[in-house]
Every structure is written in structure tokens, then in C-alpha cells.
């Protein structure tokens with residue numbers, strides 16, 4: 291009988307994994323912040339919705355337990371994603387207030403945007419499971435993250451505001 295070499299298998303998985311998938315989804319969520327900002331520009335609703343935030347955090351905690359990942363670090367990760375959206379929203383709303391000619395001419399329905407964010411939450415949770423081991427590798431985690439973020443920022447042509455949001459979003463990954 292062959293005994294599987296568990297540490298070797300784990301090594302291989304660690305080497306193979308990257309943060310490319312996770313950072314892609316984080317950036318997609320940040321870009322949706324543009325739609326949220328446009329919707330709030332027209333509705334006048336505040337950027338902060340503490341009730342909605344608590345719903346998201348409670349729900350991801352429950353999912354984390356079911357998926358076998360740490361609920362506290364999962365909630366911290368999603369709090370960072372929410373904070374990143376607020377960076378984008380505040381930046382755009384301030385810019386549009388100062389330059390109304392640059393403001394959007396229509397805003398999408400917030401409920402429709404939230405459905406998109408909920409779908410991304412499910413995908414982000416699956417990625418957190420996939421990269422769970424990589425998040426605990428210290429310097430290797432930091433290096434992998436920097437590479438994936440740089441790749442994603444270039445692919446999405448992110449401006450300074452959105453790159454700032456990526457920094458906020460990625461703060462709790464490693």
C-alpha cells in the first residue's frame with residue numbers, strides 16, 4: 291500500500307494556489323462601488339447602511355462555519371470589502387459634488403446592485419476556502435498578494451481612487 295505523503299501534498303497545493311481569483315473578485319466588487327455611488331447620487335441615501343452591513347457580516351459568519359473557515363477572519367475580510375466600497379463611494383460622490391458636469395445622468399436601482407453584491411459574496415467565500423492555507427503563510431502570502439493585486443490593477447486599468455480601495459480591501463487577506 292502507498293501511504294500518501296500529506297505534508298508533500300499540502301506543499302504542492304500551497305505552491306499552486308495564487309490570489310488571482312480572489313483579487314479579481316475583490317476588484318469586481320470595488321468597481322460595483324461606482325454603481326452604488328451613482329445610485330446614491332440620485333437617491334440621496336447615505337453611503338453608510340449599518341443594517342445592511344450587519345446582515346452581510348452575520349450571513350458570511352454563518353457561511354464560514356459551514357465552509358470550515360474561521361468566522362472572525364471571514365467577517366474581517368468582508369468588513370474590509372465594505373470599507374473599500376465606501377472609499378469608492380465617498381471619492382466619487384465628492385468628485386461629482388465638485389464637478390456636477392462629470393456626474394452620472396442616471397443611477398441604477400440599489401436593490402439590483404445588492405443582488406450582484408450578494409452573488410459576489412458567494413464567489414468570494416468559495417475563493418476564501420480555496421486560498422485558506424495561503425493566507426497563513428506569512429511572507430509568501432504577502433508576496434503572492436502583491437503580485438495578484440498588481441496584475442488585477444493593470445488588467446482593470448484602475449485609477450488612483452480604485453487602487454486606494456484595493457489597498458483597503460486587501461488589508462486583512464494575509
Ligand SMILES: O=C(O)C(=O)C[C@]1(C(=O)O)C=C[C@@H](O)C=C1
Nearest residue numbers: 326337338339340342343372375
Ligand atoms: O448596499 C449599500 O448600500 C452599499 O453601499 C454597499 C455596502 C457594501 O459594500 O456591501 C457598502 C456600504 C454600506 O454601509 C452597506 C453596504
